[in-house]
Amino acid sequence: MPESAGLLDATELPRLFDALRERGYTVVGPTVRDGAIMLAELGSAAELPYGWGVVTGAGRYRLHRRSDTAAFANSAGPQSIKDILHPPRARLWSADRTADGVTTTGPDRPPRYAVIGARPCDLAAMAVLDRVLSAGAYPEPIYTARRDGVFVVAVDCTEPAATCFCTSMGGGPAATGGFDLAMTELADADGHRFVVRAGSPAGAEVLSALCVRAAGPRAESEARAAVAAAADAITRSMPDESLPDLLTGARESPHWADVADRCLTCGNCTMVCPTCFCTTTEDVADLTGEHAERWRRWDSCFDLDFSYVHGGSVRRSGESRYRQWMSHKLGNWQAQFGSSGCVGCGRCIAWCPAGIDITEEAAALSAWRRSERAQPCPP
Numbered sequence: 001m002p003e004s005a006g007l008l009d010a011t012e013l014p015r016l017f018d019a020l021r022e023r024g025y026t027v028v029g030p031t032v033r034d035g036a037i038m039l040a041e042l043g044s045a046a047e048l049p050y051g052w053g054v055v056t057g058a059g060r061y062r063l064h065r066r067s068d069t070a071a072f073a074n075s076a077g078p079q080s081i082k083d084i085l086h087p088p089r090a091r092l093w094s095a096d097r098t099a100d101g102v103t104t105t106g107p108d109r110p111p112r113y114a115v116i117g118a119r120p121c122d123l124a125a126m127a128v129l130d131r132v133l134s135a136g137a138y139p140e141p142i143y144t145a146r147r148d149g150v151f152v153v154a155v156d157c158t159e160p161a162a163t164c165f166c167t168s169m170g171g172g173p174a175a176t177g178g179f180d181l182a183m184t185e186l187a188d189a190d191g192h193r194f195v196v197r198a199g200s201p202a203g204a205e206v207l208s209a210l211c212v213r214a215a216g217p218r219a220e221s222e223a224r225a226a227v228a229a230a231a232d233a234i235t236r237s238m239p240d241e242s243l244p245d246l247l248t249g250a251r252e253s254p255h256w257a258d259v260a261d262r263c264l265t266c267g268n269c270t271m272v273c274p275t276c277f278c279t280t281t282e283d284v285a286d287l288t289g290e291h292a293e294r295w296r297r298w299d300s301c302f303d304l305d306f307s308y309v310h311g312g313s314v315r316r317s318g319e320s321r322y323r324q325w326m327s328h329k330l331g332n333w334q335a336q337f338g339s340s341g342c343v344g345c346g347r348c349i350a351w352c353p354a355g356i357d358i359t360e361e362a363a364a365l366s367a368w369r370r371s372e373r374a375q376p377c378p379p
Contacts, residue, residue, distance in 0.1 A: 005195050005196065005197045005215040005219075005220055005223075006195075006196050006197070006207065006212035006213065006214060006215055007193055007194070007195060007196070007212065007213050007214065007215040007216070007219050008183070008193060008194040008195075008196045008210060008211075008212050009191070009192070009193050009194075009211075010069070010071070010187075010191075010192035010193060010194070012210050012211055012212075013045035013048070013071075014044060014045045014046075015209070015210055015211070016045070016116075016153075016206070016210060017042070017044060017045050017116075019206050019209045019210065020114040020151065020206065023151075023206070024112050025111075025112050025113065025114035025151055026041060026111040026112065026113050026114070027041065027042050027113075027114050027116060028040065028041055028042065028084055028113050028114065028115050028116070029042045029047075029048060029115065029116035029117045030048065030049055030071075030072070030074070030077065030116075030117045031047045031048065031049055032049045032052055032063065035063060036054075036061060036063065036077050036078055037049050037052065037054060037063070037074050037077035038077055038078070038079055039077070039079040039080075039083055039084065039115075042116070048071040048072075048116075048117075049071060049074060050069050050070070050071045051065060051066050051068065051069050051070070052064075052065065052066065052074055053065075053066045053070075053073060053074045053159065054074045054075050054077070054161065055162075056075060056161040056162050056163045056346070056349075056350040057162055057163065057349075057350070057355075058163070058349050058350070058352065058355035058356070058357045059349075059350070059351075059352055059353055059354060059355030059356075060350065060355075061077075061078075061350045061351065068187040068188070068192070069187055069192050070185055070187040070192070071117075071185065072117050072155040072158075072183075072185050073158055073159045073185060073187065074159065075157070075159065075160055075161030075163075075164060075346075076119050076121060076122070076161065076164075076345050076346070076347055078272045078347065078351055079272075080119075080121075080122050080125060080272075080274035080345070080347070081115055081118050081122040081123075081125065081126055081152075081274065082122075082125060082126075082129065082273075082274045082275070082276075082277075084113055084115055084146065084150070085126065085129065085143055085146045085147050085150065086129060086133065086140075086142070086143050086146075086277060087142075087146075088297060088298050089295055089296070089297045089298075090107065090108075090142045090295065090296050090297075091107060091108055091293055091294070091295050091296075092106075092107055092142075092281065092294040092295065092296050093105060093106055093107070093293070093294050094291070094292065094293040094294075095291070095292045095293075096290060096291050097289070097290045097291075107141060107142055107145070109145070110142075110145055110146045110149070112149040112150070112151070113146065113149070113150050113151070114150070114151040114152075114153065115150060115151070115152050115153065116153040116155075117153065117154075117155050118152050118153065118154045118155070118175075118179065119154070119155065119157055119345070120154065120156065120157055120166065120171060120172065120173060120174060120175045120176070121157075121164075121166050121171060121274065121343045121344060121345040122154075122274055122345075123152070123154055123175055123176075123177070123178040123179060124166075124169075124170075124171045124178075124343040125274035125275045125343045125345070126147075126152075126178055126274075127178055127339075128275045128337070128339060128341065128343065129143065129147075129274075129275060129277060130147065131337045131338065131339065132275075132277055132337055133147075133277060134147060142296070151180050151202060151203075151206075152178065152179045152180050152181075153179070153180065153181045153182075153183065154175035154178075154179035154181070154182040154183070154199075155175070155182070155183050155184075155185060156173060156174050156175055156182065156183070156184040156185075156223070156226075156227050156230075157173035157174075157227070157230050158173070158184065158185060158226040158227065158229070158230050159230065159233075160173060160230050160233055160234050161346055161350065162235070162236075163236065163346030163347075163349040163350045163357075164234050164236065164344060164345065164346045165234060165236035165237050165238060165344040165346060165359055166234065166343060166344035166345065167231055167234050167237070167344070168236075168237035168238045168240075168344060169238065169340060169342055169343055169344035170340070171343055171344055172227075172231055173227050173230035173231050173234075174227045174231075175199075177199065178199075179199040179200075179203070180198070180199055180200045180202050180203030180206070181196060181197070181198055181199065181203040181206065181207060182196070182197050182199055183195065183196045183197075184196075184223035184226060184227060185226075186219065186222055186223065186226065193219070195215050195219050195220060195222075195223040196212065196215075236346065236349075236357075236359045237359060238330075238342075238344075238359055238362055239362055239363055239366040241366065243330040243331060243334075243340065243362070244330070244331040244332070244334045244335070246330075246331075246362065246365060246366055246369060247326065247327045247330055247331035247332075247365070248327075248331060249369050250365040250366075250368060250369050251323070251327070253365055253368045253369070254368075255361070255364050255365055255368055256319045256322065256323050257319055258364075259319070259322050259356065259361055260317065260318040260319035260322060262354045262355075262356055263302075263318050263322050263354060263356060264353060264354055265302045265303075265304075265318045265321055265322075266302065266353065267300035267302040267303060268348075268351050268352055268353060269302075269325070269347075269348035269351070269352055269356075269358075270298075270300040270301065270302060270325065271298065271300065271351075272347040272348060272350075272351045273329075273345075273347060273348055274343065274345060274347070275329075275341050275342070275343065276298075276300070276329075276341075278298070278299045278300065278301060278306070279296050279297060279298055279299055280296075280297060280299040280306075281294055281295065281296050281297075282294070282295045282297060283295075301315075301321060301324050301325050301328070302318075302321050302322075302325065304316070304321075307321075307324075326358065326361065326362075328341065329341040329342050329358075330342055330362065342358075
């Protein structure tokens with residue numbers, strides 16, 4: 001914890017909202033909606049999920065009431081910062097027929113978003129999306145427009161889900177970069193407060209508008225202990241080996257057929273994944289033919305039409321589609337973008353209706369590969 005860490009009482013959260021709105025930001029954060037912790041535009045700090053926690057497992061996500069008033073002591077919900085920066089649907093252009101010809105307009109100009117409550121796994125995912133969607137020769141314009149203006153208030157994870165495995169993917173429950181402000185929430189007998197630190201000049205400027213006092217050694221120690229306890233509580237992990245080599249070596253494993261017997265190819269895992277970025281386009285027009293629009297929407301490699309080429313789809317079986325997703329996420333992504341495509345948030349495990357656990361599938365593939373290596377050479 002840096003020496004400049006400050007202490008912010010929970011009663012100051014409304015002032016944080018006000019400070020962000022005064023600077024022209026539309027505030028987005030977690031709130032209870034539809035039986036989950038969802039991301040939504042928030043009108044006030046009162047809409048944060050005070051006193052709510054979650055219980056997760058493979059194919060399971062449930063809210064429960066906590067014994068304290070913590071607002072962020074709940075693991076990642078079905079949405080991530082990807083939903084803000086790379087939205088599920090976005091209009092690419094619209095065209096209208098007029099007496100003078102056809103007039104066109106480009107994408108809608110996004111508001112300046114301030115995201116409150118971003119998880120460290122979401123920050124890691126944002127760094128991945130930066131490499132994929134904005135670092136290449138042809139930056140994706142909708143993502144870059146939203147990304148360039150976003151203000152991020154991260155919250156260290158103090159209560160990970162049973163489905164989390166970020167520590168085995170090079171991450172952890174502490175926010176280490178990619179934020180404007182980062183907070184560690186403490187809610188106990190000493191009160192409800194946040195140890196807060198700035199990560200950018202914009203963050204420092206917003207922090208200066210709040211009533212912040214020096215955190216002091218005790219609060220900083222408590223914050224460090226809370227984050228360390230969260231790291232120790234994470235029990236799921238990926239195999240401790242090169243995942244690209246594992247996926248390459250296990251391409252012909254019969255375990256893929258076992259996964260396919262359980263997988264519904266619904267695409268839930270790709271929808272909740274904070275790094276899956278695939279899209280398709282749709283053209284729509286009114287009945288008069290005077291107005292037309294082109295929309296971009298999320299797509300999934302589990303969709304049969306996703307790999308469609310002239311003559312049919314390349315990946316017809318559920319087995320081939322699951323193998324494509326997992327092999328790309330954990331293997332080929334490294335060669336393409338220089339990092340893994342997985343940040344260990346565990347959303348794909350919790351929101352899979354069949355309860356498929358990517359860490360268990362990776363472990364099964366690893367075990368099969370070891371057994372193949374142990375087979376004696378044929379005479």
